[in-house]
Amino acid sequence: MEDTKEILNWYIAAGVDALCAETTQNFLQPKESALHDKEEPVLQQTNFRPATTLLAQTPDSAYINAQDICAKAQTLDDLRALMESFEGCSLKFSANSTVFGYGNPKAEVMIIGEAPGADEDRIGEPFVGRSGHLLDKILQAVGLNRDDCYITNVLPWRPPGNRTPTDSEVAVCLPFLHRQIELVNPKIILLLGGSAAKALLNTGDSISQLRGRVVEWTSANGKVFPTLSSYHPAYLLRTPAQKGKVWGDMLRLAQKLAEI
Numbered sequence: 001m002e003d004t005k006e007i008l009n010w011y012i013a014a015g016v017d018a019l020c021a022e023t024t025q026n027f028l029q030p031k032e033s034a035l036h037d038k039e040e041p042v043l044q045q046t047n048f049r050p051a052t053t054l055l056a057q058t059p060d061s062a063y064i065n066a067q068d069i070c071a072k073a074q075t076l077d078d079l080r081a082l083m084e085s086f087e088g089c090s091l092k093f094s095a096n097s098t099v100f101g102y103g104n105p106k107a108e109v110m111i112i113g114e115a116p117g118a119d120e121d122r123i124g125e126p127f128v129g130r131s132g133h134l135l136d137k138i139l140q141a142v143g144l145n146r147d148d149c150y151i152t153n154v155l156p157w158r159p160p161g162n163r164t165p166t167d168s169e170v171a172v173c174l175p176f177l178h179r180q181i182e183l184v185n186p187k188i189i190l191l192l193g194g195s196a197a198k199a200l201l202n203t204g205d206s207i208s209q210l211r212g213r214v215v216e217w218t219s220a221n222g223k224v225f226p227t228l229s230s231y232h233p234a235y236l237l238r239t240p241a242q243k244g245k246v247w248g249d250m251l252r253l254a255q256k257l258a259e260i
């Protein structure tokens, strides 16, 4: 028992926090036939998910493919189905779920985070873990709730161990985010955290520089969407002293919404 605990702790320390399958598999075990025929040992066939695809290894093609398929989506349901069959991002193969947007498909407020965490990956819905619970309270403070809003992430797949997504992973997934914005057509977008703000606004400004001002994002079809940025709830959980600033950001959001 102690040995098992020690091994699990060793895995956790090495950053392993998810299993690929329910049962263990000896990848080095030669095939039965190979043992008898004295053939070169061959790795056993497995039914494991692929680690990647050719498309995912060519981000430029993957981006073009994502753009093409997103343009075909006329509804959020279309887009969800296309995202679920998209094979241009390797993150999909290590994740358990494709975490599509949640909430009111005609929401006035769209909220965008960075990427699913472990809870979101398990449940298949954005912002349902600790950060999500704090987000619910933040929304409540200005009379909103998660069902009124449309909540999504830049990336629909959890990066292993919650690592920061690479620029190319973000770029390949952006067409899906852009199309969600076009289809929901919100009055205002709230960007949570520097990664979401950087991805959508393509800016080098930090979240502290972006907070407190409306920055417009223009879609490919020329529609202008006002955005406001604020700290990510995960950052607030680590740095509760900043909660007052987010309260101010939310009041600004409510005021802007009332003006539009």
Ligand code: URA
Binding pocket: 113, 114, 115, 116, 117, 120, 125, 126, 127, 128, 129, 131, 132, 153, 234
């Ligand atoms: N953090 C995010 O950015 N998104 C989620 O869905 C959960 C945590």
